[in-house]
Amino acid sequence: MKFRTRAIHVGNEHDPATGAVVPPVHLASTFVQPGAGQWGEFDYSRSGNPTRKNLERTLASLEGGCGALAFSSGMAATHCATMLLQAGDHILAGSDIYGGTYRLFHKIVNRAGIQVSLAPSHDPAKFEAAIRPNTRLIWIETPGNPLLTITDIAACAEIARRHGALLGVDSTFATPVLTRPLERGADLVMHSATKYLGGHSDVLGGALIVRDQDLYRRLYFIQNATGATLSAFDSFLVSRGLKTLTLRVLEQSRTAARLAEFLGGDPRVRCVRYPGLSDHPGHATAADQMDGGFGAMLSFEIHGDFARTKRVAQATRIFQLAVSLGAVESLIEQPASMSHASYDAADRAAHGISDGLIRLSVGLEDFDDLRDDLDRALDA
Ligand SMILES: Cc1ncc(COP(=O)(O)O)c(C=O)c1O
Numbered sequence: 001m002k003f004r005t006r007a008i009h010v011g012n013e014h015d016p017a018t019g020a021v022v023p024p025v026h027l028a029s030t031f032v033q034p035g036a037g038q039w040g041e042f043d044y045s046r047s048g049n050p051t052r053k054n055l056e057r058t059l060a061s062l063e064g065g066c067g068a069l070a071f072s073s074g075m076a077a078t079h080c081a082t083m084l085l086q087a088g089d090h091i092l093a094g095s096d097i098y099g100g101t102y103r104l105f106h107k108i109v110n111r112a113g114i115q116v117s118l119a120p121s122h123d124p125a126k127f128e129a130a131i132r133p134n135t136r137l138i139w140i141e142t143p144g145n146p147l148l149t150i151t152d153i154a155a156c157a158e159i160a161r162r163h164g165a166l167l168g169v170d171s172t173f174a175t176p177v178l179t180r181p182l183e184r185g186a187d188l189v190m191h192s193a194t195k196y197l198g199g200h201s202d203v204l205g206g207a208l209i210v211r212d213q214d215l216y217r218r219l220y221f222i223q224n225a226t227g228a229t230l231s232a233f234d235s236f237l238v239s240r241g242l243k244t245l246t247l248r249v250l251e252q253s254r255t256a257a258r259l260a261e262f263l264g265g266d267p268r269v270r271c272v273r274y275p276g277l278s279d280h281p282g283h284a285t286a287a288d289q290m291d292g293g294f295g296a297m298l299s300f301e302i303h304g305d306f307a308r309t310k311r312v313a314q315a316t317r318i319f320q321l322a323v324s325l326g327a328v329e330s331l332i333e334q335p336a337s338m339s340h341a342s343y344d345a346a347d348r349a350a351h352g353i354s355d356g357l358i359r360l361s362v363g364l365e366d367f368d369d370l371r372d373d374l375d376r377a378l379d380a
Contacts, residue, residue: 003062003177004246011058011239025236026050047224051232055239056207059197062176062242063189065209067216069223070235074172074192075100076228077206079108081168081188082137083222087113089136092165094121094151095351096144098192099340101170102347105139118351121156122149122282128159135163141170142179143286146299146335146359147352148273150282153289157185166215172196172326173297177249178290182211188219193230195326196296199241199248205230248328248364253293255370256362262371263300268378270356274298297325299335299359302378306355309334313358315380318365318373325361330370332377333359 001009014021026049031042042048052070059068071077078101082091093105095118105116119130121140131138138160142151153169160167169181172192181189191197193205210216223229230238253276260274275286276294286294302312314321319332323339333339336355340348362370 006061007058007245008243010061011054011056012243023051023054025232027232045232046227046229049229049232049235051239052230052235055230055235055242058239058242059191059207059209062180062245063209064180064182065189065211066213067220068207068209069216069219070193070230070238071206071208071223072228072230072234073204074170074190074194074206075104077190077192077208078139078168078170079104080219080222080226080228081139081190081208082109082114083226084166084218085109085112085114085136088134090115090117090132090134091137091139092127092130092132092135093118093139094127094141094144094149095119096122096147096149097139097141098145098170098172099335099342101139101141102340103342106344118347120149121151124152124155124159127156128162131159131163131165135165137168138165139168139170141173142289143173143275143282143295143297145173145297146340146357148173148275148280148297148299150275150280150286150289152285153179153181153184153186160187161185173295174290175245175249175295175326177246178253178293178295182209184289187212187215192326193238194324196245196249197241197326198238199245199327200237201324201327201329203234203237203241205234205238249296250293252296252362252364255364255367256296256298256360257294258367259360259362259370259374260298263298263374266375266378268302270301270303272298272300296362297359298362299357301354301356302358304356306336308380309356309358310337311380312377315377316373317376318369319360319377325359327361328364330363330365331361335359
């Protein structure tokens with residue numbers, strides 16, 4: 001089956017007991033066992049739940065993995081991946097990563113004696129130079145949040161292989177519609193399912209997808225032992241969202257590309273960061289590793305300081321001022337005061353997240369309305 005068919009049918013087989021076209025949501029927390037000490041496929045919902053399992057099957061199929069694990073949030077999924085490491089190990093992360101991931105790595109994971117450093121993953125030579133003998137996990141985001149840098153996944157997979165580290169890719173912005181990192185040599189893919197996978201701003205979730213059974217077993221053990229699993233009802237919501245993922249992502253990407261063109265030609269805008277623009281430094285890599293579009297996230301800088309940027313971000317009427325992304329409704333935010341406020345100010349400046357930066361998550365509204373909304377706001 002092709003991708004779009006799998007998004008609708010894998011993990012969504014009709015219910016043999018009733019013929020229901022949509023499988024029932026299994027809310028049970030515990031399951032009757034055939035005998036004391038005998039275990040069926042399901043025994044307790046933290047260890048496994050039929051509705052969560054269905055979602056995990058869909059996710060594994062879409063990413064081309066051997067298995068997937070669904071978590072209560074994207075951060076829980078990333079945290080699980082870091083728990084593969086132990087004291088004395090090192091994580092090398094790209095410098096263009098979500099603020100919450102930065103906070104997790106620098107303020108929680110480091111407490112376990114794990115070292116963390118950042119380097120520009122979109123520059124493979126500089127990135128490799130930052131590898132240490134104890135680097136066990138390389139963590140990248142592509143496109144990166146919030147600067148929309150593009151990292152060459154295959155090049156990072158090579159680096160990881162050479163140095164005996166795992167490569168984890170936060171593919172939240174790209175979704176499996178546009179990029180499938182496991183096909184390019186990554187060891188694990190992470191998603192904030194809160195974003196495009198759910199797609200409607202009504203569920204919080206995360207996922208890890210892997211292509212190696214042994215890695216799956218190790219992550220499953222950690223997830224079951226630590227417990228941040230996705231609830232049955234939330235699993236159902238993400239499964240429902242996945243059925244329209246392809247249509248949403250392609251259409252939202254088309255609108256984003258048109259908005260990037262519009263902003264790029266506007267003298268009130270200093271620069272636009274969108275990988276679909278031919279002058280984006282990562283455009284060639286993006287064209288190679290993204291199929292069908294360049295995503296529906298873009299950011300741009302305006303002339304002016306922190307206060308003026310805030311005014312512009314607050315002046316739209318259709319774009320709603322909110323963190324998060326990937327849903328049918330368009331959102332606008334100022335990374336320096338919102339999604340990336342958890343970066344240390346010095347790191348924010350060092351990595352180019354300026355006070356004049358505005359990030360857009362482009363939804364499914366009409367292009368004309370979105371363009372006019374930005375046009376008005378830029379005069380604020
Ligand atoms: C790229 C990226 N990764 C991870 C996360 C964290 O996901 P969650 O909010 O579901 O924990 C986010 C959330 O904004 C994100 O944008």
